[in-house]
Amino acid sequence: MKIIDIIKSEKPTLSFEVFPPKTSDNFESVREATEKIAALRPDFMSVTYGAGGGTSEFTASIAQNIQNKAGVPVLAHLSCVSSTKEEIHRQLDLLKSKGIENILALRGDIPEGMSKEHLDYHYASELTRDIKKYGGFCIGGACYPEVHPESANSMEDMKHLKEKIDAGCEFLTTQMFFDNNLLYNFIYRARKAGIEVPVVAGIMPVTNPKSIKRICAISGTALPQRFIRIVDRYGDSPEAMKQAGIAYATEQIIDLYANGVRAVHVYSMNKPDVAQKILENISAIIK
Ligand code: FAD
Numbered sequence: 001m002k003i004i005d006i007i008k009s010e011k012p013t014l015s016f017e018v019f020p021p022k023t024s025d026n027f028e029s030v031r032e033a034t035e036k037i038a039a040l041r042p043d044f045m046s047v048t049y050g051a052g053g054g055t056s057e058f059t060a061s062i063a064q065n066i067q068n069k070a071g072v073p074v075l076a077h078l079s080c081v082s083s084t085k086e087e088i089h090r091q092l093d094l095l096k097s098k099g100i101e102n103i104l105a106l107r108g109d110i111p112e113g114m115s116k117e118h119l120d121y122h123y124a125s126e127l128t129r130d131i132k133k134y135g136g137f138c139i140g141g142a143c144y145p146e147v148h149p150e151s152a153n154s155m156e157d158m159k160h161l162k163e164k165i166d167a168g169c170e171f172l173t174t175q176m177f178f179d180n181n182l183l184y185n186f187i188y189r190a191r192k193a194g195i196e197v198p199v200v201a202g203i204m205p206v207t208n209p210k211s212i213k214r215i216c217a218i219s220g221t222a223l224p225q226r227f228i229r230i231v232d233r234y235g236d237s238p239e240a241m242k243q244a245g246i247a248y249a250t251e252q253i254i255d256l257y258a259n260g261v262r263a264v265h266v267y268s269m270n271k272p273d274v275a276q277k278i279l280e281n282i283s284a285i286i287k
Contacts, residue, residue: 001073002138003102004170006043007198007263012286013043014253015075015200016268016275018066020047020058027058034062036272038070040279046075046104046173046265056091064098075140076100078131079108080121088120088127092134104140104173105131105164123160125167132168141169143199145177145186149220158193171197173265175219176204178227178248180255187261200263201256205249205274207242209235246274250281257285 007013016037021030038045047063049056063074076095080088095103107124110116121127124141131139141164144157151157161172172195177183183201190199206212209231216223223231230248234240253264268275 001044001101003044003073003075003140004138004198006073007171007200010262012257013263014279014282014286015044015046015263015265016040016042017046017048017202017265018062018268018270020050020055020062022050022055027061030058030270031062031065033270033272034066035069037268037270037275038066038072040272040275041070042072042275042279044073044075044102046077049077049079049106049108057094060091060094060098060100063095063100067099073102074100075102075104077104077106078127079106080124080127081108081110081119082114083121085120085130088130089134092131092137096136101136102138102140103131104142105169106142123164125160125164125169128164128167128169138171139169140171140173140200141165142175143172143186143190144175144220145182146175146220146222149218154189158189158195161190162193162195165195165197169197171200171263173200174202176202176221176267178204178252179222179224180252180259182222183256183261184259198263199261200265201261202265202267203249203252203256204267205278206231206245207238207271207274209241242274246277246281250278253278253282254285257282 018034021027045066047059049059063076066072067074105124105128131137147154147157230244234244
């Protein structure tokens, strides 16, 4: 099933993100965790893709397993900056052979020291164009309510985002954010720039405060004072932090739905208990 048909429906949708194993050693444990999340029957699930291409096979296998075992539609991420056109074509063949119908087309982060000169792909819009030409896939793309960290300013970023849509991107999933007003403002600016595609709001329930400040600094995601106080107060107690992180994410999600956002994507990070709790917290809301 195509993701665009799911998120265009009137019903509020909820989806979960998982990541594939880095090596075959933990394939089984990841498979098990992703199956448990799929058993919660989200509207769809997404499976991330290793920037270096090392886990490309695993992305496809985990995605296929979710779809076949649980019947949950899957969005397979695919990044291009470290790949040649031939490698991307092979990956598309692989995804198609596994019955995957949806791809989140990404540039990926440019590995440190990599020369941009001889790359086959520089931007996600180029990958989007190639997938569109290949045919048969519903294509999504990433967007950044707080502006992509490499962009000179929000106008430049929006201009390039529009290029991605014009290349064939049918919906957008946002980078995580902790202040919903940033999303509302982004959607307003996107619509003004002529971007009409659905925007899926990406929400991260923070259960591990150690990494979040570093990740936010790299990705340019602002941490509101209200959130920092929670991390400072409960960060040393894993159980309390988990409860507070889930509560904060739940509050964000309810506010999003209440304000007309119809699709929410939870960065559930292979944690079935977190996914389940979020789902329980909003069960009547998304009915
Ligand atoms: P692009 O859309 O290409 O944008 C990158 C930058 O280039 C932006 O600043 C943009 O404004 C600029 N730009 C675009 N076109 C042009 C142009 N023609 N000229 C000049 N500048 C231009 N990474 C992974 O490796 N694996 C994943 O699975 C993964 N999943 C993600 C899921 C989501 C929802 C998000 C938000 C990010 C994800 N990422 C993932 C991270 C992503 O790969 C990085 O954020 C990366 O730096 C940018 O990817 P992009 O697809 O947004 O790039």
